[in-house]
Amino acid sequence: MQGAAWLGKRIAELRRSRSATVGAVIISFWVFIGLAAPLVSPYSPTEIQGARLQPPSLEHWLGTDHLGRDVLSRLFWGTRMVLFLAPISVLLGIMIAAPLGLMSGYVGGRLDAFIMRAVDILLSFPTLLIYILIITSIGSSVIIVVIAISLGSIPPITRIVRSLALDERTKDYVNAARLRGERRRYILLREILPNVSGPIIVDSCIRVGYAIMAIGSLGFLGLGIPPPTPDWGGMINEGRKWIFSMPWTVVAPAAALSSVVIGLNLLADGVREIAQQR
Amino acid sequence: MQQSTPEPVLQVDDLEVAYATRLGAVKAVRNVSFEIWPGEALGLVGESGCGKSTLAFAMMNHVAKNAEVAGGRILFRGEDMVRKSGRELNRIRGNKIAMVYQDPMAALNPSLRIGLQLAEVLMEHKGAAGDDARAECIRMLERVHMPDPPAIMERFRHQLSGGQQQRVLIAMALLTNPSLLIMDEPTTGLDVTVEAGILDLIAELKRAFGVTILFISHNLGVISRIADRVAVMYAGELVEQGSVQEIFRDPQHPYTAALLGCVPKISAGRQQRALQPIPGKVPALHKMPKGCIFEPRCDRAQDRCRSDHPDIVETAAGGAVRCFFAGSPEIAEAAGTQSAAGEGGHAASGEEVVLRIEGLRSYYKAQEAGLGGLDGRHKRGFVKAVDDVSLTARQNSTIGIVGESGCGKTTLAKCIAGLASPKSGEMDFIGVDVARVVEQRPRELLKELQMIFQNPESTLNPRRSVGEAIARPLQLFGTVPPREIRNEVVRLLEAVRLGESYYDRLPRQLSGGEKQRVALARAFAGRPTLVLCDEPLSSLDVSVQAAVMNLLLELQQKFETAMLFISHDLSVVYQLCDQVAVMYLGQFCEIGPTEALFAPPYHPYTEALLSAVPIPDPSVERTDIRLSGAVPSALDPPSGCRFHTRCPRKIGPICETEAPPLREVTDAHRIRCHIEIDDLKAVAPVLDPK
DSSP states (O other), X not given: OHHHHHHHHHHHHHTTSHHHHHHHHHHHHHHHHXXXXXXXXXXXXXXXXXXXXXXXXXXXXXXXXXXXXXXXHHHHHHHHHHHHHHHHHHHHHHHHHHHHHHHHHHHOHHHHHHHXXXXXXXXXXXXXXXXXXXXHHHOOOHHHHHHHHHHHHHHHHHHHHHHHHHHHHTSHHHHHHHHTTXXXXXXXXXXXXXXXXXXXXXXXXXXXXXXXXXXXXXXXXXXXXXXXXXXXXXXXXXXXXXXXXXXXXXXHHHHHHHHHHHHHHHHHHHHHHHHHHO | OOOSOOSOSEEEEEEEEEEEETTEEEEEEEEEEEEEOTTOEEEEEOOTTSSHHHHHHHTTTOOXXXXXXXXXXXXXXXXXXXXXXXXXXXXXXXXXXXXXXXXHHHHSOTTSOXXXXXXXXHHHHHOOOHHHHXXXXXXXXXXXXXSSHHHHHTOOGGGSOHHHHHHHHHHHHHTTOOSEEEEESTTTTSOHHHHHHHHHHHHHHHHHHOOOEEEEOSOHHHHHHHOSEEEEEETTEEEEEEEHHHHHHSOOSHHHHHHHHTSOOSTTOTTOOOOOOOOSOOOOGGGOOSSOTTGGGOTTOOHHHHHOOOOOEEOTTSOEEOOTTTTOHHHHHHHHOOOOOSOSOOOSSSSXXXXXXXXXXXXXXXXXXXXXXXXXXXXXXXXXXXXXXXXXXXXXXEEEEEOOTTSSHHHHHHHHHTSSOOSEEEEEETTEEOOSOGGGSOHHHHTTEEEEOSOHHHHSOTTSOHHHHHHHHHHHHTSSOXXXXXXXXXXXXXXXXXXXXXXXOOGGGSXXXXXXXXXXXXXXXXXXXXXXXXXXXXXXXXXXXXXXXXXXXXXXXHHTOEEEEEESOHHHHHHHOSEEEEEETTEEEEEEEHHHHTSSSOOHHHHHHHHHSOOSOTTOOBOOOOOOSOOOOTTSOOSSSTTTTTOTTOOSTHHHHSOOOEEESSSSOEEEOSSOHHHHHTSOOSBOOO
């Protein structure tokens, strides 16, 4: 009951911003497709349905791929991978980076210097290089992809959380908490964290978009989720050879990918807008 | 002050300004009529949110996008501003009517040199050529008493102090020789010494050049200094108008009387400690009362006030007032005498000592500005924020600390609280050595020392309800058994006059004054021995300030708390404190019982501070002592006596070479100065104690 009321309120707030509304609609659409993939997909995503590289038709709305699988069904099932793995890897990243950033910003001094230099070292590598390094040395699996992406997101999130905490630390409510002898843990998690969570959420929306692109890139490079599991990046890679003759095998997953990323960005912008109005 | 010209510079008739909002059209300014005559200064006062600034901008027909002048006329030298086109208005704005704003920092362009910004005004409005404009600008800077004008012309905004920036803006406003100068809170946010200098300048410009001024301020003391006539604004209407003497001596409207009643005064005598706050707050624009707009807060309201809206009527003294009962004797009486709550000041000595500080020092590393610090060639200095301070605070008494900004008041409080670490010195709090940060102090001690902070906006956690904020210390300190916590929170909320309905509210649903009340309740929840107050009133409206100040006194008496009260406002300190320390560049230059400190012998710095305080009484005569320049950097304080660079009573080279001795006037009253006590005693009192 309370949950429904809370949700209702949030939805009412979202509707105040146009970009948030559009973003939320796009994301909800893909979440629905992902959840309902077995129901809405006309065919199996992995079984061969007939002739290879068929153009779009009434039976196969987006045609078939180089092995004769239904592109639409693969696209729908692929949603699951993308919309499940990307948020998980970002969440994992936040769970590690947020405490690091909070400690770094609030405690300062040597701890801050240590954490920040470690972060700088990680930041000095191109993120893709880190992914490739991890995946090629351990081997490709769903879990490894998630770990690689969350590891890549730790440095930037740590930096953002740190600067937010640095700002909050000087506020008088934190001083008041120190004066009544609150433990450091309490100050970090109960006083500061709730006040920096807004910007962290906005940032993570965008970051989920990055993660989706990263999964796509890895799939494209053949380092992503191992076949035959449908994955948008992998689909783009597979369709690449026929991009001029049979563009649908590439265009469909690419369009899906960018619509999710754009939806997330719109949502993030809108949430920021709403938070500022409050 | 009216000169021979029969025509007013500005004549406003029945002005109405309306805003289109989500809740429909609201009228922020209603039925406002007034005139300003040549050479006159009209002071406009009122609490925040009364429409003062809206009115000021409307004078130039410059209103917000969603606002419009909905009715009435604004005649500027006989021409109606409302009917003018944008082009015509541009010729008048900044030329015939000039404006000086509250925040000089925001009014100057940070990336252009001062000279260019000044000259631009002349080139734009007068078509002056570069060299002529420059010469004129230099002349104008001299006129506002800027040191070395040609050098100032080459500087950027950040190279000037706040007071200098405001002088530049005044010069800029005067460049085109405007017929009307609108000043919107021009001294708010400046130090009291700097403010006094700016007010001197405005008074001088008015006297010497006959500048016509519309002067807006919430500070009655400042208004009484500058204005010839005063208009009092409340919730969008003018409720009273009259000459400055009449308004301050014999206010006709209950709101004017109430405003005067809630201002702490140095001249009023310390026995009348309780101020009279105005209950309630300014009504929201879409919820205006049907009858008299002040009726809900007026203690003399009758049935008629609830149903009928009073018209402006002329008073016997030539003013105008919007009240049915103007002139009835009880209003004047209420303003004149105030009921004395509390039995005067309590004995400063005799009570138990709770805090003793000896030779406390607190330095912090200076931030290196710019890139210079990167290569390590520049030696990083230490800001000597607190440098050898000793004081004693006793139970049930209040010690005040005053001084300009940057003199180390806040660092001292933070040191005592344990939020900053002391470098050396002794700090003994109820028998425990506390010369360390709060995390290293014994936990049982923490509940005994609490602090109330300056900024109500950041003092409460925005995500925590009022109830939770007050309950947390109760729970942590075990002040009451767990199942009693809620009741105790409600009792505390009632003690700060908020009530149980506030329990579940979030800080963003509270006004500044309400937030500060919650902070008060939170600080007193654990029944501390000592409460540190760091300018808790400075960001509040006068009417709210009086209420919070009374509460503070009430809570102190109830819990017999010792208080350390930091303020830049000497009148507040005078009303609230038993003992006062005057701080300059990290040191106390004078410390003593309040009455002794506000009378000779003074330290020259105390004398200058006292002479700068704006007093809301135009009849008070006092000596004008002005300090030149700003507080020197605490990074490298002046040798000898730290005050010698600005001291108006400097006696010779000894002031520059030797640190002055701490001279004892009485046991409790000490002055750090080279001048003999007997000579200091001979100084005439700044405030004439009539």
